[in-house]
Amino acid sequence: MKPGDLVRNKSSESGILGLFIGMRTFVNKHPIQDHRVDYVCAEVMWADNPFGNVISTIQTNLLEVISESR
Amino acid sequence: MRLIFLDTETTGLKAWDNHGKPFHEITELAIIVHEGGKEVYRACWKFFPRRIETATPIALEIGGYNPGVWAEEAVEVCENFIYNLCTIMDGGVIIGHNVKFDVGFLRALFHDFGIKFKFPPELDTKTLARMVWGFESLKMDSIRKNVEGMTCDGAHRALKDTEDCVFIYNQFQHMMKLAPTKLEATA
Numbered sequence: 001m002k003p004g005d006l007v008r009n010k011s012s013e014s015g016i017l018g019l020f021i022g023m024r025t026f027v028n029k030h031p032i033q034d035h036r037v038d039y040v041c042a043e044v045m046w047a048d049n050p051f052g053n054v055i056s057t058i059q060t061n062l063l064e065v066i067s068e069s070r
Numbered sequence: 071m072r073l074i075f076l077d078t079e080t081t082g083l084k085a086w087d088n089h090g091k092p093f094h095e096i097t098e099l100a101i102i103v104h105e106g107g108k109e110v111y112r113a114c115w116k117f118f119p120r121r122i123e124t125a126t127p128i129a130l131e132i133g134g135y136n137p138g139v140w141a142e143e144a145v146e147v148c149e150n151f152i153y154n155l156c157t158i159m160d161g162g163v164i165i166g167h168n169v170k171f172d173v174g175f176l177r178a179l180f181h182d183f184g185i186k187f188k189f190p191p192e193l194d195t196k197t198l199a200r201m202v203w204g205f206e207s208l209k210m211d212s213i214r215k216n217v218e219g220m221t222c223d224g225a226h227r228a229l230k231d232t233e234d235c236v237f238i239y240n241q242f243q244h245m246m247k248l249a250p251t252k253l254e255a256t257a
Contacts, residue, residue: 004246006071006163017163017191021201021246045201047163047191052170055197067071069243 001060004069007044011062018044020065024057072162073104074190075239077231078172079133081125085174092178093124097135099176100228101158102236109236111158114229118144120182132226152185159190167195167210167235195235198242210234217241 001007005020026039042060045053082094096117103111118140119125125135145151155176166172169192180187196208205216210231214220220237224230 002246004243019193019242045193045197047193053192053194053197069246 001042001063001065002069005065006067006069007042007063008066009044009058009062010064014048016046016048017066018046018048020044020063021055023060071105072110073239074159074162074164075102075104075232075235076100076164076166076169076172077228077235078175079135079226079228080129080175081119081122081133081135082129083126083171085171085178092182093121094126094129094175095119095121095124095182096175096179097130097133097140098228100232101155102232103158103162104236112229114232116140116144117147134227147179147183149183149185152180152183156185156187159187162190163193164190165193165195165235165239167231167238169194193239195238195242199238202238202241202245213238 001020003020003022007018007020009016009018021043024041024043026041028036028038031037040060041057042063043055043057044063045055047053077100078096079098080094080096084093087093097119098114098116100114101111102109116139119135164173173189173192177189199205199208199213203213203217205213211222211225214222214225214234220234
């Protein structure tokens with residue numbers, strides 16, 4: 001998955017589409033002992049939102065690429 | 071996936087009146103279709119206003135409406151024409167500048183002819199332009215004045231505005247290629 005790819009949310013009934021912007025890492029600032037696991041997810045500009053093109057994060061495994069950017 | 075770039079010129083700002091009926095209407099529509107990164111279709115049509123009495127003079131002036139030219143060049147909008155538009159748009163993603171405005175007028179046009187159509191998802195080049203250049207004003211004219219490679223010459227005609235949407239989309243894709251794939255935030 002590359003920035004600029006058109007992606008689909010597999011978990012959405014209507015198959016909502018968007019433009020993949022990139023990966024976002026949420027750093028875990030409070031690790032338990034030395035076990036630090038950051039959360040990495042995708043950031044997508046959604047195409048179907050009635051309020052315009054909202055950009056939000058989503059689990060990467062819920063996305064499928066439907067059209068690759070050039 | 072097909073990308074349907076489009077723009078409309080209209081007789082005013084209100085696609086619907088206060089009673090939910092179509093009001094102002096499209097005078098010009100341009101569509102450029104990209105598939106696999108290449109342009110595969112391009113068209114621009116002039117529509118003769120059917121409710122010219124509702125038109126706003128300033129909107130007609132901005133959109134370059136000229137009754138003489140329209141009398142010669144306008145297409146006859148009929149059911150078959152609308153169905154052709156459905157075929158062009160079906161299964162794609164519509165991309166335009168303030169695209170909800172244009173799609174609103176297309177919905178009103180389809181309503182005029184009693185044709186139901188599930189419009190494809192929309193991407194607004196205003197959002198893309200904000201990401202690429204970060205401008206405060208995202209009006210097309212303002213973007214044109216501030217971006218190298220864009221010009222206001224021929225602006226507010228459907229085809230020129232559609233070409234500028236393609237330009238903005240391509241600039242966005244170019245930026246995405248250069249952008250880091252991973253962004254970091256703090257939980």
